[in-house]
Amino acid sequence: AAGVIQSPRHLIKEKRETATLKCYPIPRHDTVYWYQQGPGQDPQFLISFYEKMQSDKGSIPDRFSAQQFSDYHSELNMSSLELGDSALYFCASSFSNTEAFFGQGTRLTVV
């Protein structure tokens, strides 16, 4: 069965650079969520989209932005990267408010 696809799997950026993370949800899923997970931490909610509209917003820095496109894929744009942004970034998708399935994540390292 198709799963949530995230790219890239690994990304190394320097401070103050920009990064773009991509997420391709499971086909026919209308909701996408973005989470950030630091080492030894639980996933922290950043932002979600339902039917291409932002539906919920968590602790997402102003330096980050995200959108969901007409084909339902989503991108998380991160600017002015800081060392503290190094983390695993997960995307999840669901059909409305049913179970959410997670991708394999993108490991971002800021040096």
Add this chain to the structure above:
Amino acid sequence: GQQLNQSPQSMFIQEGEDVSMNCTSSSIFNTWLWYKQDPGEGPVLLIALYKAGELTSNGRLTAQFGITRKDSFLNISASIPSDVGIYFCAGRGYKAAGNKLTFGGGTRVLVKP
């Protein structure tokens, strides 16, 4: 905001033992999900619960949606070495579609030395 307390934070298991963990919330949830996460990987969905009082099994796993809608537990029976990992509960409150999942702090399951 919504807070999820998950306990225990960590536990040691011996093969064949039963394992229990639970989550409590400061507010009412309409969905409880349980995930297992291996290092560096994405959380994998184990069980989904949608109704208060619901008891659902998935192989050796059993989870229940608390009747107060503020808690849930997960049991693993007859544990095996591959049960090692981090287990997360996640809850979703009442809202129209697209509502976020709030995660508990995780229960780290380790093998007894």
